[in-house]
Amino acid sequence: MNDSTEELLHETLLHDTLHTHVRECDGDVGAHLVGLADGALRVARRRQRLTRAGVGVALAAAVATAWVAVADDDPLRAHVVQPAEGRGATKAATISLLPVTSATERACTPAGGGYTVHRTETHPAMCIHASSAGGMSDVRVSVAKAEKGSVDGSWQVEVTLTPADRTRFATLTGSLASAPAPRNQFAIVVDGKLWDAPIAAHSITVGRVEIVGAYDGDLTSAMAHDLAQRLDPGR
Incomplete structure (x- = not known):
């Protein structure tokens, strides 16, 4: 079993577990967990398709957006990974x-x-x-x-x-x-x-x-x- 398949099984299990837990939750927390579960599963499936097509991890990382959810009253927020410091920076003129x-x-x-x-x-x-x-x-x-x-x-x-x-x-x-x-x-x-x-x-x-x-x-x-x-x- 390759890494992408293991990740997909892991994310599918997480998806099902969270959806089961949502039934016991009300309000914003339940909605946050649904968003996390659905987003995680979509990312895992997309990564597996890209790996099978030979695109590689770099492109998968560029396409995937990591979602961070806090299981409290804070809203769901997208976390965008920033490039390493100095990457793409223009050199100062001489x-x-x-x-x-x-x-x-x-x-x-x-x-x-x-x-x-x-x-x-x-x-x-x-x-x-x-x-x-x-x-x-x-x-x-x-x-x-x-x-x-x-x-x-x-x-x-x-x-x-x-x-x-x-x-x-x-x-x-x-x-x-x-x-x-x-x-x-x-x-x-x-x-x-x-x-x-x-x-x-x-x-x-x-x-x-x-x-x-x-x-x-x-x-x-x-x-x-x-x-x-x-x-x-x-x-």
């Missing part, structure tokens, strides 16, 4: 912090590479080139959060680096601080898009970066929250 090599007041040409900062009402279009040499590519941050700046109230994303990357970032910004413009800037790139290119006035040792947009005030609330959610590993 960020690159790259030394700027040039900045030209025009949009980038398709063949020339670089990152185009589009023109606004108050700023011209810019083409910014950055190099991965000496920079930090595909970094996973520790924390990212959207917030309003304390100075002008514009939206920004504050990114906190891991302890190991803080040391690398301090070295990077320290080396840029003494360079002439625009080589004293670093490009902040996420998913192939330039989000900011701040000036490194000194070595940044605290391991935090504020992304305010290619031009100050570029970020809306929706943009800031979306970017923070994509970068934060704990989302």
Whole structure:
């Protein structure tokens, strides 16, 4: 006798026993036991059919819904089995912090590479080139959060680096601080898009970066929250 047959006999016995017991019960408890008995028998029969067809336990588990009944005044509730923690979760996006090599007041040409900062009402279009040499590519941050700046109230994303990357970032910004413009800037790139290119006035040792947009005030609330959610590993 295989496992599915044993389960079916067990569930059939449970079904008959509960129905016999229902005759002695009134009200909601009797209805709960009927639901449990009928549901258990249907699941057992379905599992046996799937096993005979060679579908396997995995599909049977996906099709079957486990019913949990409490033999008191609580209503019958369906218990849905949740996937294991982290299963199906989307990985957080990475960020690159790259030394700027040039900045030209025009949009980038398709063949020339670089990152185009589009023109606004108050700023011209810019083409910014950055190099991965000496920079930090595909970094996973520790924390990212959207917030309003304390100075002008514009939206920004504050990114906190891991302890190991803080040391690398301090070295990077320290080396840029003494360079002439625009080589004293670093490009902040996420998913192939330039989000900011701040000036490194000194070595940044605290391991935090504020992304305010290619031009100050570029970020809306929706943009800031979306970017923070994509970068934060704990989302």
